[in-house]
Amino acid sequence: MAFARVFIDGVDTDPNTAAIPVGDVGFVRGYGVFEVVKAVDGVCFRLPEHLDRLERSAAMLGIELPSRELLTRWAADAADGIPEAIVRMLVSAGDDPWEGPCRVIVTGEPASPQMASLRLLPVNAPWHSDGAEWELLRGKTLSYANNFAAIRQARMAGFDDAVLIGRSGRVLEGPTFTVGWVVDEDGRDIYETPAMTTGILDSITRTAVL
Amino acid sequence: MAFARVFIDGVDTDPNTAAIPVGDVGFVRGYGVFEVVKAVDGVCFRLPEHLDRLERSAAMLGIELPSRELLTRWAADAADGIPEAIVRMLVSAGDDPWEGPCRVIVTGEPASPQMASLRLLPVNAPWHSDGAEWELLRGKTLSYANNFAAIRQARMAGFDDAVLIGRSGRVLEGPTFTVGWVVDEDGRDIYETPAMTTGILDSITRTAVL
Incomplete structure (x- = not known):
């Protein structure tokens, strides 16, 4: 890089x-x-x-x-x-x-220009906590090979990036980004994300938006 | 190093x-x-x-x-x-x-001199495959932070090294070594190790000994 x-x-x-x-x-x-x-x-x-x-x-x-x-x-x-x-x-x-x-x-x-939309490939991520507790949970370490391999897998398949799916089948997060969505609740936009109990990274952007 | x-x-x-x-x-x-x-x-x-x-x-x-x-x-x-x-x-x-x-x-x-015996601390390793299949299974990547943190945890607790325990509760492998044991079967020594289906690293030593 x-x-x-x-x-x-x-x-x-x-x-x-x-x-x-x-x-x-x-x-x-x-x-x-x-x-x-x-x-x-x-x-x-x-x-x-x-x-x-x-x-x-x-x-x-x-x-x-x-x-x-x-x-x-x-x-x-x-x-x-x-x-x-x-x-x-x-x-x-x-x-x-x-x-x-x-x-x-x-x-x-x-900074690279942000893309208006992304095509994401769901990638199984059994290495992800997905609810299991342990000492390093949410540590942001240099050991990102699994995440980068997920991005590579997505690119090889013609997608822009990957989205990680846990052992439970839940959507968790991206290899280098957090995931959120908007729900229309009686005409009001409600922003939602996976729960922190899934062991996703404690995203600063996520906290800022919620 | x-x-x-x-x-x-x-x-x-x-x-x-x-x-x-x-x-x-x-x-x-x-x-x-x-x-x-x-x-x-x-x-x-x-x-x-x-x-x-x-x-x-x-x-x-x-x-x-x-x-x-x-x-x-x-x-x-x-x-x-x-x-x-x-x-x-x-x-x-x-x-x-x-x-x-x-x-x-x-x-x-x-090479460092080999120790005659090791005191091992069991450390939960929910990041370990422990039977889950995925694309990087048994890849030996530079992303070893979890393994090294397990060794550190063991040392801090007064042990020589860690032994990794999977989500299933099974003994899997060490952070940087393979695990085996000897069973006495009618006076004959039988060498056993965790199964490869647990997703342990395909150890060259393990294969040489079995």
Whole structure:
């Protein structure tokens, strides 16, 4: 993936050469967490809520984050000068899965234009919680291979993206988006989404819209 | 993680500076596959079987691998000069999840001494297939955060490692090892393991022992 700006542990780095050690456990084991935030004119959408979730995810993996002040500054720096930016915050456990320190990559890139509609392929996602409780539930980790394989499967079949179906047969969420729908209730539009008890990601957009 | 030897797409690289681009989707999305092989005096244990599995895993993610001849040579090079070596083959989809080319990191490091016994903490693993079929079943991807979090949980509780328990309550496998046991049948030792229908990884060691 190509980025316009890259900050590695806060250091402004040339995006063409920005690199991490091959032994980083975010790479070797997908052991890390992340957030993606949209920024318009340098202002990130609900950044505190995204950082709250990043902190919860990091705590699940025992990763100690830099201060909120630093993360906030790096996010602003990554969005700087890009009118509509996607800011990614990728935090791996670093070179040692248990000892730290973590490694923080904050990137900025121009947002892609949103599509007016999407054709979605339903994909079975038995790896999804779909109601089962466990310690990492709703952690947003770097281990997204299953989600990305679902997108690939959808594209191969001529669709734009996938929508994940749980073991129960319920619609859960997209591989990288949340799902909602509008019900007409006596002429009023009621917005609905899958319940949080399905184990879907605690989407900031979902909470903002509900 | 620290390596003694690193080959990046076949290029012998200084392990102290060996790096991959931050945009590698193996890092950003855990979108890649891997194998770990032990080598004694430069001879890898059942390398063809490991490469078979690597090919199956890569096919699940739509990753096109370099030739078997190259992978075999790089594995030998990574083990060279290390009496008891762990050879890792890490293959990410590269800088673009869909277009390729892949990126191949082959590393060598001295094997750690094996422990005579392990104290294992049972950890619930609802993300595990445990009998559910799907397209990525038994793919050995870089997305190992759940497994590594299970190891961490076990260590925090004073155990050496974890053993994964599925939704059905069955013992499945370890986060990075296969599970077997010996049954005394009329004075004969019978070796048993969980069934492949549970969706456990198709362990080379398991097949060699059975």
